[in-house]
Amino acid sequence: MAKMTALQVAALKPRDKPYKQNVDTGLQLRIAANGVKTWIIQYVVGGRQRELRLSRSYGPATDDGHLSLADARSEAARVRALAREGIDIQVQHEEAWAAAEMAKSAEAAIQAEQLAKAAMEGKTVQDMFDAWISDGVRRKDGNAELKRSFTTGVLPHIGSIKVRDINEHQIRGVLRKLVERDVNRAAVILRNDLTQMFAWARKRQPWRKLLVEGDPMELIEIEKIVAPDFDMDGFRDRVLSDAEVTELRGILVRRQLEYDAAPNKRVVPQPLEPMTQCAIWIMLSTLTRVGETSMAKWEHVDLKAGEWFIPKANVKGNISDLTVYMSAFTLEQFKRLHALTGHTAWCFPSRNVETHLDVKSFTKQIGDRQGMFRRNKDGSPRAPMKNRVQDSTLVLAGGKNGPWTSHDLRRTGATMMQRLGVSIEVIDRCQNHVLGGSKVRRHYLHHDYAEEKREAWRLLGRHLSQLTKEKTL
Numbered sequence: 386m387a388k389m390t391a392l393q394v395a396a397l398k399p400r401d402k403p404y405k406q407n408v409d410t411g412l413q414l415r416i417a418a419n420g421v422k423t424w425i426i427q428y429v430v431g432g433r434q435r436e437l438r439l440s441r442s443y444g445p446a447t448d449d450g451h452l453s454l455a456d457a458r459s460e461a462a463r464v465r466a467l468a469r470e471g472i473d474i475q476v477q478h479e480e481a482w483a484a485a486e487m488a489k490s491a492e493a494a495i496q497a498e499q500l501a502k503a504a505m506e507g508k509t510v511q512d513m514f515d516a517w518i519s520d521g522v523r524r525k526d527g528n529a530e531l532k533r534s535f536t537t538g539v540l541p542h543i544g545s546i547k548v549r550d551i552n553e554h555q556i557r558g559v560l561r562k563l564v565e566r567d568v569n570r571a572a573v574i575l576r577n578d579l580t581q582m583f584a585w586a587r588k589r590q591p592w593r594k595l596l597v598e599g600d601p602m603e604l605i606e607i608e609k610i611v612a613p614d615f616d617m618d619g620f621r622d623r624v625l626s627d628a629e630v631t632e633l634r635g636i637l638v639r640r641q642l643e644y645d646a647a648p649n650k651r652v653v654p655q656p657l658e659p660m661t662q663c664a665i666w667i668m669l670s671t672l673t674r675v676g677e678t679s680m681a682k683w684e685h686v687d688l689k690a691g692e693w694f695i696p697k698a699n700v701k702g703n704i705s706d707l708t709v710y711m712s713a714f715t716l717e718q719f720k721r722l723h724a725l726t727g728h729t730a731w732c733f734p735s736r737n738v739e740t741h742l743d744v745k746s747f748t749k750q751i752g753d754r755q756g757m758f759r760r761n762k763d764g765s766p767r768a769p770m771k772n773r774v775q776d777s778t779l780v781l782a783g784g785k786n787g788p789w790t791s792h793d794l795r796r797t798g799a800t801m802m803q804r805l806g807v808s809i810e811v812i813d814r815c816q817n818h819v820l821g822g823s824k825v826r827r828h829y830l831h832h833d834y835a836e837e838k839r840e841a842w843r844l845l846g847r848h849l850s851q852l853t854k855e856k857t858l
Contacts, residue, residue, distance in 0.1 A: 391454045395445060397422065408454070412461040414443060424452055426461045430468040437464060437475055505591045510551055511544035513586055521585040534575055538563060548586075548595040553604040560610050567759055569615040576607045623789055625797040627852055629781040630669070634853040637662050640778060654778050660733060660742075661750050663722040666853075668747075669794040670715040670846050672802075672816045674701055676744045681732040688723065691716050700817060707817040710839035712846020747791045754779035758788040801848055807841040810834075815841055 389408045397406055399420040406414045413425040415438075422443035428435055439460065444451025452460070464474050514535055518528055542559050543551065556579060563572035580602045586592035587600050608617050625633070640656040647653040657665075668678050677699050685694040693709040700707060711719065719732075726734055733742040752759075756775040781789060795816070802812050814834050 389454075391445070394422075394443065394454050409458055409461065411465050412457060424457045424460075426464050428465045428468040430471060430473045435468075435473065435475065506547065506549055506595065508548050508591065508595060509544060510546050510548060511540055513548050513592055514540065514544070514582065516592075517582045517585055522581065531578060534571070534578065538571075538575060539579070548592060549597055551601055552598070553601040556601055556605060557610060560605070560607065564611055567612075569611040572611055573607055573617070576602075576605060576610075580605075623787060623793045623796070624800045625781065625789055625793060626786075627801075629786070629789075630797070630849070630852045632781055633665075633779070636779060636781075637665075654776050655774060657750060657754065657779070660722065660725055661747055663718045663725070664733060664747050665751075665791070665794060666718045666849070667715060667722075668791060669798050670712060670718070670849050671709045671842065672795050672798045672812075673709065674795060675747055675791045676701065677707075679733050679744045679747065680741045682730055682741075683723070683727060683732055684730070686719060686723075686732065688716065688719060693719070695817075704817060708835075710835070710842050712842045712849075714846030714850045715842065749773070751779060751791055752788070755788045757784055798845055802841055802845050805844045805848060807844065808837075811837045811841050814838055 388410075389406075394408060394414065397414065397416055399416055399418055401418065403415060403417045405425070406416060408414055411427045413427065415423045415425055417423070424439040424441070424443060426437040426439065428437070439452060439457070441447075441450055441452040443457070444453060447453045447456045467474055467477075518531060518535075522528060522531065524531060539559055542562070543555050546555060560572045560576055563569070563575060583596075583600050583602045587596050611617065637657060640654060641659075641662075644650060644653055644656045664678055667673065668675065671678075671693070673695070677695050680699045681693065681695070685696070687693075691711040693711060693715075695707040695709065697704060697706045709715070722732055726732060729738045731738070731741045734740070735742050753774045754776055757777040757780055759775070777784075779789075799812050799816060802815070803809070807815075811834060815838050
């Protein structure tokens with residue numbers, strides 16, 4: 386075919402419809418209705434007729450968007466020469482594009498992996514706690530206590546540390562801070578919770594990979610962290626003697642009278658709050674736990690019938706409801722308490738009266754007033770805590786029998802019942818203990834022991850009235 390000249394190509398005009406014009410062997414122009422001239426290269430490869438549209442259209446000179454006639458001829462010659470060698474330039478371009486895309490994907494995958502690795506390696510103790518609290522633990526309180534203890538005692542100190550960097554020394558430091566505050570039991574409980582969290586984590590990804598040095602909790606020896614005189618077994622056998630109960634009554638009355646009569650109340654020890662005094666005698670005379678007592682509501686107390694209903698939601702372990710049949714001694718304490726807090730919903734309201742008193746409040750108040758037993762690890766007296774009373778006004782028997790706690794009152798009352806001839810079986814029911822025996826036996830035997838319990842509480846109340854010289858029998 387005749388080859389067109391540059392002038393002829395430039396003179397090609399658009400028509401109503403697009404048309405093609407042969408320019409050279411294997412080279413065409415497609416002239417669109419708008420006048421745009423697109424280069425088309427024709428070639429045969431592998432017995433197949435192929436066409437390749439060039440990305441740059443015709444122009445009198447070659448630039449970024451145009452290709453001159455001369456350069457178009459050169460490109461056509463190159464494409465057709467490759468075709469004669471069996472190389473399809475379009476397939477070559479497709480393969481090159483696919484290879485480039487694959488390379489991009491591979492690079493993106495590498496970058497994503499590196500980012501994921503960096504994110505994983507950057508995970509902190511806070512991240513691990515969040516995952517554990519969400520998926521790894523379910524406590525009856527909705528994990529409220531776990532969240533509280535970790536938020537106040539753990540995460541502010543080690544929450545920002547990377548899991549891969551956490552070590553025994555940092556965790557030991559957290560536990561020692563609690564011991565320094567003289568809350569050894571809290572330190573033990575927190576150790577147990579931390580152990581549970583790390584045990585959960587080391588079985589799961591990504592935490593297992595991050596614990597490259599192993600589980601740091603396996604190196605924590607809590608008995609070497611708590612105070613030397615702390616009972617690790619948690620077993621207390623402290624029982625107040627009759628003489629100590631009488632002494633306690635005398636201390637509470639005397640301190641209150643001295644405080645009320647003091648012209649300058651700043652120079653005399655502040656007496657135990659009247660509400661707490663009532664709590665002491667109620668716990669001692671009913672064998673109830675601190676939590677059960679603290680959470681009592683007036684709607685559950687029938688002063689006329691002398692009964693106090695404790696819903697199982699307030700009972701340790703949610704074992705079962707309990708109805709306490711008040712002795713005259715106990716009823717008198719509730720009447721005194723009602724005069725103090727009867728205008729609220731709670732028997733022992735918090736300061737804002739919107740909820741009950743913190744369940745640890747009684748224990749803290751009693752412990753603060755036995756300061757002689759608070760010691761540092763070196764045996765030196767512990768400095769008073771900020772905004773807390775600390776004296777030794779509630780030390781009994783000169784301290785020879787050691788400190789006493791609010792829970793010891795429950796044990797003391799049960800022991801008194803035993804001395805008064807009440808059977809162990811009835812005492813267990815007064816304490817709302819889980820009873821032994823086979824499931825079949827518990828299923829069929831449903832006597833509620835109401836009268837037996839009523840008599841047991843009456844005997845205990847009468848004994849306490851004699852010890853404290855109350856005028857109720």
